[in-house]
Amino acid sequence: MAVPKKKTSVSRKGLRRAGQHHKLYRKHPFSCPNCGAHALPHTVCPTCGHYKGKEVIEMKGDDEESAEAEV
Numbered sequence: 001m002a003v004p005k006k007k008t009s010v011s012r013k014g015l016r017r018a019g020q021h022h023k024l025y026r027k028h029p030f031s032c033p034n035c036g037a038h039a040l041p042h043t044v045c046p047t048c049g050h051y052k053g054k055e056v057i058e059m060k061g062d063d064e065e066s067a068e069a070e071v
């Protein structure tokens, strides 16, 4: 059976457990390379519908979108 050589310190354990939290709430979140809006990584941009430099989803009129949001 493989045994760890060193004891995992409280600090290291805390860093490991907080990893996902830091990824989600980091100071500079992922921004879309196409439009620059903030988006979640590995997802299609909700503003322009681009992913990996290609338009994946065709967005209905960028100008009308703001008008719809007010309703």
Ligand SMILES: [Zn+2]
Pocket (backbone or CB within 6 Å): 032, 033, 034, 035, 036, 037, 045, 046, 047, 048, 049, 050
């Ligand atoms: Zn975008």
